[in-house]
Amino acid sequence: MKQLEIFKALSNKTRLEILLWLKDPATSFPEQVHAGFEVGVCVGEIQKKAGLTQSTVSEYLSILQRAGLVSSTRVGQWTYYKRNEETFIELSKIIESDI
Amino acid sequence: MKQLEIFKALSNKTRLEILLWLKDPATSFPEQVHAGFEVGVCVGEIQKKAGLTQSTVSEYLSILQRAGLVSSTRVGQWTYYKRNEETFIELSKIIESDI
DNA sequence: AATATATATCGACTTTTTCCGATATCCCTA
DNA sequence: TAGGGATATCGGAAAAAGTCGATATATATT
Secondary structure: OOHHHHHHHOOOHHHHHHHHHHHOHHHHOOOOOOOOHHHOEEHHHHHHHHOOOHHHHHHHHHHHHHOOOEEEEEEOOEEEEEEOHHHHHHHHHHHHHOO | OOHHHHHHHOOOHHHHHHHHHHHOHHHHOOOOOOOOHHHOEEHHHHHHHHOOOHHHHHHHHHHHHHOOOEEEEEEOOEEEEEEOHHHHHHHHHHHHHOO
């Protein structure tokens, strides 16, 4: 687990918001037609909610993914992102004891 | 607790190292003449160990302090910094449940 | 009061991050 | 296989962070 990379990923307001939205997609996003929320939320919906450009949001999701905070699944032309809860648990433990 | 400010403070290799050193000053720093480690470690010792200039280390300690991760005590001409463990505990809980 | 030592602050320069528009890639359907 | 929609990648401008040297401030000693 690369702590520094994780903290950098968390050092941005929009990225923190995205992580919060992904915590409970059903209340944060409109119903998804092509997939349930179990697989995640597609980039387009996240982008609309964030109010930034598509390229920026795509980049932000990559940053979160490289840090291990989210994972993605491609289904057809959509990429769905969801939280990687194990990483949050690990991080919480690291802060308790290793930092 | 300002999460974003905390994560920014933690997004730097040297600052993470400083926090680790402060976790066990007795093994990380030479004996202090003018005060025990209970009050913290003085800026000069932290600076030597970090290998950066005095101004940079002083700035870094301010950043950590503004984030609530350390606190300082002035004794004579020295300023001693020590960890603020409550903040780490709080942060760990926030990551468990609020992020 | 003058000097010395420890720390903080300031101004400048460099590097990194933020965020965009344009373009490329991937996948679907006609 | 051509066109369209979703996402990723690239290149760049602007803002923020990293880092330094110089200077200011605070305290201690003589």
